[in-house]
Amino acid sequence: VTGETLLPSWRQGVTRDAVVDFLDAVSSVPLPDRLACLDNDGTLWCERPTYVQLDFFVDELRRRAAADPGVGDVPEYAALLAGDRAALGEIGLERVALALTALFEGTGAVEFTRAVQEFLRDARHPTLGRPHRTCVYLPMLELVEALRRRDVTVAIVTGGGTEFVRAVSRQLYGVPPEAVVGTLVDYDYARDDRGRPTLRRTARLAGGANEGPVKVSNIQAQLGRRPVAAAGNSAGDREMLEWAAAGDGPSLALLVDHDDPEREFAYASRAATLEETEPVTDLAARLGWTVVSMARDWATVFAPLA
Amino acid sequence: VTGETLLPSWRQGVTRDAVVDFLDAVSSVPLPDRLACLDNDGTLWCERPTYVQLDFFVDELRRRAAADPGVGDVPEYAALLAGDRAALGEIGLERVALALTALFEGTGAVEFTRAVQEFLRDARHPTLGRPHRTCVYLPMLELVEALRRRDVTVAIVTGGGTEFVRAVSRQLYGVPPEAVVGTLVDYDYARDDRGRPTLRRTARLAGGANEGPVKVSNIQAQLGRRPVAAAGNSAGDREMLEWAAAGDGPSLALLVDHDDPEREFAYASRAATLEETEPVTDLAARLGWTVVSMARDWATVFAPLA
Numbered sequence: 001v002t003g004e005t006l007l008p009s010w011r012q013g014v015t016r017d018a019v020v021d022f023l024d025a026v027s028s029v030p031l032p033d034r035l036a037c038l039d040n041d042g043t044l045w046c047e048r049p050t051y052v053q054l055d056f057f058v059d060e061l062r063r064r065a066a067a068d069p070g071v072g073d074v075p076e077y078a079a080l081l082a083g084d085r086a087a088l089g090e091i092g093l094e095r096v097a098l099a100l101t102a103l104f105e106g107t108g109a110v111e112f113t114r115a116v117q118e119f120l121r122d123a124r125h126p127t128l129g130r131p132h133r134t135c136v137y138l139p140m141l142e143l144v145e146a147l148r149r150r151d152v153t154v155a156i157v158t159g160g161g162t163e164f165v166r167a168v169s170r171q172l173y174g175v176p177p178e179a180v181v182g183t184l185v186d187y188d189y190a191r192d193d194r195g196r197p198t199l200r201r202t203a204r205l206a207g208g209a210n211e212g213p214v215k216v217s218n219i220q221a222q223l224g225r226r227p228v229a230a231a232g233n234s235a236g237d238r239e240m241l242e243w244a245a246a247g248d249g250p251s252l253a254l255l256v257d258h259d260d261p262e263r264e265f266a267y268a269s270r271a272a273t274l275e276e277t278e279p280v281t282d283l284a285a286r287l288g289w290t291v292v293s294m295a296r297d298w299a300t301v302f303a304p305l306a
Numbered sequence: 307v308t309g310e311t312l313l314p315s316w317r318q319g320v321t322r323d324a325v326v327d328f329l330d331a332v333s334s335v336p337l338p339d340r341l342a343c344l345d346n347d348g349t350l351w352c353e354r355p356t357y358v359q360l361d362f363f364v365d366e367l368r369r370r371a372a373a374d375p376g377v378g379d380v381p382e383y384a385a386l387l388a389g390d391r392a393a394l395g396e397i398g399l400e401r402v403a404l405a406l407t408a409l410f411e412g413t414g415a416v417e418f419t420r421a422v423q424e425f426l427r428d429a430r431h432p433t434l435g436r437p438h439r440t441c442v443y444l445p446m447l448e449l450v451e452a453l454r455r456r457d458v459t460v461a462i463v464t465g466g467g468t469e470f471v472r473a474v475s476r477q478l479y480g481v482p483p484e485a486v487v488g489t490l491v492d493y494d495y496a497r498d499d500r501g502r503p504t505l506r507r508t509a510r511l512a513g514g515a516n517e518g519p520v521k522v523s524n525i526q527a528q529l530g531r532r533p534v535a536a537a538g539n540s541a542g543d544r545e546m547l548e549w550a551a552a553g554d555g556p557s558l559a560l561l562v563d564h565d566d567p568e569r570e571f572a573y574a575s576r577a578a579t580l581e582e583t584e585p586v587t588d589l590a591a592r593l594g595w596t597v598v599s600m601a602r603d604w605a606t607v608f609a610p611l612a
Contacts (some may be wrong), residue, residue, distance in 0.1 A: 032476055032483075109526055153482070166530045170338055176459070177338075177530025178484045187526055189519040189545070196552045197519070197545055199526055206527060213495040213503070220415055220493055220505055221512060222528055224472045224483025239495070239503055246502045 006146050009139040009300040016297065018252075018290040019143065022229065025250035026150050029228055036147050036229035036252075037181075037219055037240060038140070040158035040165055043233045043256050044173065046135040048265040049126060053164050056119045057100040064103065074099065101185055102203035109163065109187070112201060116167035128264075130305055136172055137256075138303045139292075140231070144173055147229065155179040155223055159211045159236050163201075181222045183210045211236035216243045233258065234269040235280060241289055253289040257281050260294040263301045312452050315445040315606040322603065324558075324596040325449065328535065331556035332456050335534055342453050342535035342558075343487075343525055343546060344446070346464035346471055349539045349562050350479065352441040354571040355432060359470050362425045363406040370409065380405065407491055408509040415469065415493070418507060422473035434570075436611055442478055443562075444609045445598075446537070450479055453535065461485040461529055465517045465542050469507075487528045489516045517542035522549045539564065540575040541586060547595055559595040563587050566600040569607045 468488035
């Protein structure tokens with residue numbers, strides 16, 4: 001099978017060759033070890049100008065504020081509703097994220113899933129002129145399909161909310177909820193007034209944010225094995241890519257470089273922490289990862305709209 | 307399809323009828339909701355006279371003690387090596403379990419898996435005259451297969467160690483590691499002296515023991531949906547069975563009653579906590595669960611040895 005047939009939206013070149021070589025080699029990996037872990041935001045779908053999940057939360061926040069003006073008295077919510085970047089920066093991402101998580105405190109899993117699915121049915125990307133749910137990278141979908149045809153279990157390992165991504169992972173990528181590893185909100189178990197068990201979202205995170213080394217630990221905790229392939233696009237994916245590449249046997253560590261301001265966005269990601277200044281593409285070269293240039297390696301970025 | 311064809315090791319009767327009715331009805335459940343959560347010890351395989359996992363740990367302990375007599379100075383280990391039930395009772399199950407967990411502190415996931423697999427290749431049940439790995443209930447394997455043919459995802463939700471069960475879940479039940487939810491030992495992420503990422507077992511549990519209401523929370527956390535079928539045999543499965551039965555649409559809550567001293571063991575399980583005295587079979591009748599009498603409902607308990 002040639003690269004054209006397997007990955008039709010990938011342009012010919014060293015990147016596609018490296019991916020095809022891995023797809024050939026993975027047939028020699030024992031079946032139970034065939035696991036691929038793919039980051040979501042910026043790796044499978046567009047994360048600019050804001051995370052889709054943030055759009056979802058702010059959309060919900062606007063609806064709550066319209067029904068109850070008191071919502072705007074909470075500093076985190078006020079800053080979000082006003083789009084006040086200075087205030088948001090001062091409050092800090094962690095407090096903002098927790099305030100947004102608190103919006104769905106007490107909500108059951110099914111209701112939360114429904115809210116996400118309703119939002120994504122119609123919500124549009126602010127500048128790309130298409131629904132968010134179509135801002136998935138076509139070449140990555142082809143890679144997912146090619147992996148699956150080689151009996152590789154495809155998992156999503158995201159810094160985003162586990163339940164947010166699960167609500168759409170099957171529809172967008174064919175990935176079932178047990179193969180989505182993300183930042184998890186704790187549930188509270190209780191009995192209702194008729195004595196039946198209930199499970200409701202809290203405003204607490206079950207662990208830390210699923211980024212960096214936490215991704216590696218959570219892959220083992222939830223999926224029970226080391227991936228032979230990993231894909232990411234940012235510092236938060238570094239350890240996961242190193243983990244996949246450090247195994248015995250064939251492996252693929254793929255880094256998506258956002259260098260296409262015409263068709264998507266152009267932005268550099270730093271190597272490890274907010275303090276480190278090494279671009280993640282330099283790190284990739286140093287560690288022998290396969291870097292995907294969106295501009296050069298992808299003939300098509302998004303599927304044409306029907 | 308009749309009950310005989312579908313579940314050949316189950317005897318005709320109300321129990322098999324209830325199971326077959328559910329297998330018919332599950333075709334009307336939307337595909338993504340088709341999840342079955344099965345307890346392991348006492349539900350899929352024999353848990354008497356001791357848990358297989360305890361046998362594994364004590365076997366390892368004996369080997370360590372033979373190599374290093376100092377091991378026997380630890381009170382928990384001394385009591386285990388002597389089989390001193392009084393001392394073990396005084397120390398308490400929690401401290402004993404933590405001491406056993408500590409045996410594999412610093413071990414990588416792959417090495418731990420290998421140790422479990424090696425143990426189970428040869429280890430024999432002390433009284434049933436067969437290897438542990440063949441002490442799996444044939445009627446339950448038939449149920450697993452029947453569920454899978456109806457596109458139901460089969461997960462194991464066990465109070466046992468997640469990684470212990472994962473080491474054999476594929477071989478014994480065809481269940482991949484991401485579908486095993488158990489009591490999880492934390493991992494430590496670190497870099498080795500060559501800078502490569504490593505993941506090693508600690509002596510800490512990642513959450514509490516996976517029993518009772520914790521099973522319900524962990525099902526949501528790891529599998530992302532409510533099961534439509536659940537099977538168990540003890541108080542630790544109560545909330546999971548209630549959770550499965552409380553959904554809309556068809557459901558199956560199956561309780562295995564160990565009432566067969568001839569072919570297996572006879573023991574009653576209490577309803578909810580160690581303090582409650584209501585037998586779990588009475589609770590099952592009250593809540594409308596399907597109770598499997600091993601003596602009456604199963605024509606065969608274990609597969610004949612080859």
